[in-house]
Amino acid sequence: MISPDTLGLLLQGLSHVTVASAVMIGLALVLLYLGIEKGYEPLLLLPIGAGCLLANLPLSPLIAEDGMLRVLYDMGIQNELFPLLIFIGIGALTDFGPLLENPRLVLLGAAGQFGIFLTLIAALLLGFTRPEAASIGIIGAIDGPTSIYVSGLLAPHLLGPITVAAYSYMSLVPIILPPIMRLLTTKEERLVRMPYSQRTLSRRTRILFPILVTLVVGTLVPFATPLIGMLMLGNLMKESGAVERLTKASAQEIANTVTLFLGLAIGSTMVGAEFLKPRTLAILVLGIVAFAVDAMAGVLFAKLLNKLSGGKVNPLIGAAGISAFPMAARVVQRVAQEDDFENFLLMHAMGANAAGQIASVVAGGVLLALMGAGAL
Amino acid sequence: MRRYNLGLDGREFVIDVQELTADSFEVFVGDERYEVTLSGDEDLPEATITPGYQPGVDPTRPSTTSPRPARGPAAPKRRAVDAPPASAGGATLSAPMPGVILEIFVKAGDVVERGQRIAVLDAMKMHNLIRAPRAATIREVCVEPGQAVGHGDALVRYQEA
Numbered sequence: 001m002i003s004p005d006t007l008g009l010l011l012q013g014l015s016h017v018t019v020a021s022a023v024m025i026g027l028a029l030v031l032l033y034l035g036i037e038k039g040y041e042p043l044l045l046l047p048i049g050a051g052c053l054l055a056n057l058p059l060s061p062l063i064a065e066d067g068m069l070r071v072l073y074d075m076g077i078q079n080e081l082f083p084l085l086i087f088i089g090i091g092a093l094t095d096f097g098p099l100l101e102n103p104r105l106v107l108l109g110a111a112g113q114f115g116i117f118l119t120l121i122a123a124l125l126l127g128f129t130r131p132e133a134a135s136i137g138i139i140g141a142i143d144g145p146t147s148i149y150v151s152g153l154l155a156p157h158l159l160g161p162i163t164v165a166a167y168s169y170m171s172l173v174p175i176i177l178p179p180i181m182r183l184l185t186t187k188e189e190r191l192v193r194m195p196y197s198q199r200t201l202s203r204r205t206r207i208l209f210p211i212l213v214t215l216v217v218g219t220l221v222p223f224a225t226p227l228i229g230m231l232m233l234g235n236l237m238k239e240s241g242a243v244e245r246l247t248k249a250s251a252q253e254i255a256n257t258v259t260l261f262l263g264l265a266i267g268s269t270m271v272g273a274e275f276l277k278p279r280t281l282a283i284l285v286l287g288i289v290a291f292a293v294d295a296m297a298g299v300l301f302a303k304l305l306n307k308l309s310g311g312k313v314n315p316l317i318g319a320a321g322i323s324a325f326p327m328a329a330r331v332v333q334r335v336a337q338e339d340d341f342e343n344f345l346l347m348h349a350m351g352a353n354a355a356g357q358i359a360s361v362v363a364g365g366v367l368l369a370l371m372g373a374g375a376l
Numbered sequence: 377m378r379r380y381n382l383g384l385d386g387r388e389f390v391i392d393v394q395e396l397t398a399d400s401f402e403v404f405v406g407d408e409r410y411e412v413t414l415s416g417d418e419d420l421p422e423a424t425i426t427p428g429y430q431p432g433v434d435p436t437r438p439s440t441t442s443p444r445p446a447r448g449p450a451a452p453k454r455r456a457v458d459a460p461p462a463s464a465g466g467a468t469l470s471a472p473m474p475g476v477i478l479e480i481f482v483k484a485g486d487v488v489e490r491g492q493r494i495a496v497l498d499a500m501k502m503h504n505l506i507r508a509p510r511a512a513t514i515r516e517v518c519v520e521p522g523q524a525v526g527h528g529d530a531l532v533r534y535q536e537a
């Protein structure tokens with residue numbers, strides 16, 4: 001005979017299934033579907049979906065004390081290690097050449113961060129606390145690691161929804177950006193051709209750039225030092241050509257490994273009771289508002305530059321002032337070509353995009369400074 | 377820096393051209409310095425570029441190509457294929473930005489419509505379709521798949537229809 005107690009122990013998994021955990025598993029399946037079938041940022045959505053699924057199984061040992069997902073979280077999310085490692089890889093993959101050739105574009109990168117601060121205010125009005133509001137605003141940068149870094153410091157309990165929002169919208173860049181760009185520009189403006197103007201960059205310039213940016217940004221915005229320092233470290237390794245093995249490892253092996261760990265750990269924070277709240281929905285909505293306003297500010301600022309320059313700047317490149325390197329720049333090129341297949345804006349858009357990458361990191365640092373993260 | 381020695385109505389000029397960017401140059405004529413910006417650059421159909429004058433000694437580097445110095449390892453094969461057209465006239469479709477040619481859809485003798493696909497140029501890891509600017513007959517394909525090109529390098533030469 002099996003006693004009821006024994007039966008209870010054997011079936012305790014079944015008896016601990018809750019509505020919330022079932023819903024979260026459903027959500028995990030949606031994330032897996034989007035990653036695998038739709039190809040939306042599969043490198044992140046698949047591990048996040050898997051982490052979410054594993055964490056929401058009843059009594060999951062993976063998120064218990066010393067469970068693997070918990071260990072990953074403590075190892076690299078709580079102390080910001082993982083996003084910073086990813087940033088070394090991004091730096092090793094980013095070519096700041098187009099920006100150095102056309103330094104004016106840095107203005108577009110700055111304009112592309114406007115939505116962050118507007119969304120911050122909107123989130124405050126909706127009743128989020130200041131650190132929470134700042135973490136939500138940073139979604140507008142459309143820069144996953146920066147979002148994780150900032151919200152990990154300011155509002156770790158919102159990490160799950162913020163990361164999912166940031167990466168989902170990143171994959172939606174090709175869908176969300178074009179209508180905004182078309183809405184705010186006239187056909188005439190989209191037809192502006194910008195001849196490719198190349199300056200021959202010396203190797204010394206390319207090597208000094210990451211060092212100088214680190215010194216300047218690190219001094220002005222100390223909270224941005226970890227992010228900009230790692231981004232520029234990767235770039236310095238790439239441009240110097242002195243440590244090809246390290247550059248390759250940072251851009252590939254290390255970035256790939258950390259992406260897996262990061263995705264799993266983020267997914268494991270998405271646990272039923274905490275995630276299924278109206279505020280998650282609010283975060284998703286505010287995130288997309290932040291994104292759209294960022295893109296609009298970029299385009300409008302580029303329109304201003306267009307006026308000031310006597311019609312020489314195509315306002316479309318402003319949309320690349322958000323982060324999401326290099327996707328946003330490609331979208332700009334594609335939209336410009338719809339109206340004129342002989343128009344090649346790619347290099348200008350790439351410059352604005354690289355500027356946006358730096359600007360979103362700086363914006364993150366500014367937010368942390370404003371929120372007095374040092375006291376945390 | 378590239379130096380041109382040329383005679384104009386019997387007067388000798390020494391002209392030095394320094395490329396600052398792809399569309400701006402510093403030009404010295406004798407002791408005078410000029411800042412020159414290039415707003416357009418195409419071979420007009422039926423224009424005759426007299427082959428009688430060949431500066432320097434290298435016959436594969438005629439002065440009719442752009443006054444830009446070779447750009448080092450980025451465009452190593454450029455000079456070899458950038459030979460003068462077989463006959464005078466025709467226009468050139470050039471690379472809008474630096475990159476690598478991935479695919480070419482036309483060959484010499486093809487008749488193309490405006491907008492027809494000519495080649496795919498990989499720039500900043502994006503595949504860019506290069507299309508025919510006007511209806512034309514392709515006279516010469518100047519690049520091959522896998523070749524690195526700089527801004528302004530000739531991709532195909534064509535005769536307008």
